Amino acid sequence: MVDQTVVLIRHATDADLLALEWDGEYTHYRRMYSHAMRDSKRGNRVLLVAEVEGEIIGQIFIYFRPSWSRHFPNEQAGYLHSFRVKSQFRKQGIGTSLVHRAESILLKRAYHRSIISVAKDNHDAVRLYQSLGYSIFTEDPGRWSYVDDHGRIQQVEEPVHLMQKRLIVK
Numbered sequence: 001m002v003d004q005t006v007v008l009i010r011h012a013t014d015a016d017l018l019a020l021e022w023d024g025e026y027t028h029y030r031r032m033y034s035h036a037m038r039d040s041k042r043g044n045r046v047l048l049v050a051e052v053e054g055e056i057i058g059q060i061f062i063y064f065r066p067s068w069s070r071h072f073p074n075e076q077a078g079y080l081h082s083f084r085v086k087s088q089f090r091k092q093g094i095g096t097s098l099v100h101r102a103e104s105i106l107l108k109r110a111y112h113r114s115i116i117s118v119a120k121d122n123h124d125a126v127r128l129y130q131s132l133g134y135s136i137f138t139e140d141p142g143r144w145s146y147v148d149d150h151g152r153i154q155q156v157e158e159p160v161h162l163m164q165k166r167l168i169v170k
């Protein structure tokens with residue numbers, strides 16, 4: 001078990017981009033991560049990482065202009081995505097801490113709705129989000145594409161639940 005006091009949650013910087021590839025597991029997302037970093041410099045996104053003794057062990061990104069916000073016409077809704085914790089550090093509350101930090105950033109920007117999409121077969125994640133107060137509000141075929149590190153367009157199709165939570169200042 002990792003000592004929670006040594007887990008640092010902070011904003012990612014350019015120097016973290018390689019570490020976000022997790023020793024090759026996510027190299028195919030290199031361009032997407034660079035784009036997300038550029039977006040963060042324009043204020044459209046926040047990239048949070050969890051770090052333990054200099055190693056990036058988790059991440060969550062916040063997007064402030066999601067198309068899903070059309071479901072909540074009278075309020076600002078942010079989208080949490082690219083959420084993951086390295087397997088050996090799971091089930092120790094780090095994911096929960098990342099979501100809580102992301103929610104507090106949304107609230108500071110006067111965003112009172114948080115949205116997450118989760119693959120329908122990702123039962124562990126659905127359960128975690130439910131325990132954090134999220135509920136399913138719609139479904140989506142989950143069709144999207146990205147350009148991989150070789151410049152090839154990759155199509156993804158992964159049916160998802162869209163989950164939401166009303167954020168309240170405590």
Ligand SMILES: CC(C)(COP(=O)(O)OP(=O)(O)OC[C@H]1O[C@@H](n2cnc3c(N)ncnc32)[C@H](O)[C@@H]1OP(=O)(O)O)[C@@H](O)C(=O)NCCC(=O)NCCS
Pocket residue numbers: 083084085086089090091092093094095096097117118119122124125127128131
């Ligand atoms: C989803 C994910 C980010 C969660 O991260 P995590 O750090 O394991 O999350 P937490 O530790 O906060 O919570 C996970 C579970 O551990 C439990 N837990 C939290 N702290 C704990 C502790 N100290 N001791 C034992 N269990 C604990 C939580 O209650 C939760 O229980 P549940 O499985 O019954 O819901 C992680 O599983 C992951 O990276 N999965 C692969 C990628 C993925 O699916 N991402 C989500 C895409 S939508």
